[in-house]
Amino acid sequence: MDWSWLQSQDARLYVDFPTSIAIGLLIGLERERNPSAKAGLRTFALVALLGAICGALSDHLHSYWLLGVGLAMVGFMIIAAYLEDGGTEDDPGTTTMAAILVCFSLGAAVTLGFLQISVMLAIVTTALLYFKTELSRLALGLERRELLSILQFAALTFIILPILPDRDFGPYGALNPRNIWLMVVLISGISLTGYLALRIVGQRHGVPLLGLLGGLVSSTATTLVTSSARNLRPFRKQRIRPSSRRP
Secondary structure, eight states, X not given: OOOHHHHHTHHHHHHHHHHHHHHHHHHHHHHHTOTTOSOOHHHHHHHHHHHHHHHHHHHHHTOTHHHHHHHHHHHHHHHHHHHHHOOOSSOOSHHHHHHHHHHHHHHHHHHTTOHHXXXXXXXXXXXXXXXXXXXXXXXXXXXXXXXXXXXXXXXXXIIIHHHSOOOOBSGGGOBOHHHHHHHHHHHHHHHHHHHHHHHHHOHHHHHHHXXXXXXXXXXXXXXXXXXXXXXXXXXXXXXXXXXXOOO
């Protein structure tokens, strides 16, 4: 058997495989603390290692069918485990199954050359799993108009902005539609961030936080948002006291 390919990739593999195991341990550490989860520390570490092995072999064979087979096997095994034991009301199994599939994919991505982004996504995945209560409270606490504001900002940023031409128009090429709309997105984002900061941490700490974060992005946009918020502040309703004089 020809082992020359392994000798030529020793340095990379000695980093990729331990990194994959560390990713599995990181995600599994959070699941281990959940008593209703059917998979824990060792399971996630082994799944990440399996993903790394499938990724390395697929990269060597230049055929990625092995990744699909490995992912399907992991999915079937976790579904069979939950069907055998039965899910609980607190954890029906969908979150843990999704986390296992993500763990396998991240392990494979490490050996395919996406080490840095895989580590970043592993940290994000662990945070999403850990802050379950806070995220649920935040989602349930959103009102209709707040959700509408978030959707409007998403439409401005991810639908309209990408389709605008990045070219100069008008006299002297002074008008660039993409740059103009980027300023609109920036102001809308600072406004939305400021509102969420005031909602979450309160007015006492939210205003300084808005000024700090907004100033790091654009001091001009932050000034416009702050001034418009002061001008549009609703008037307080005055309480009308009944007259003490008798008719």
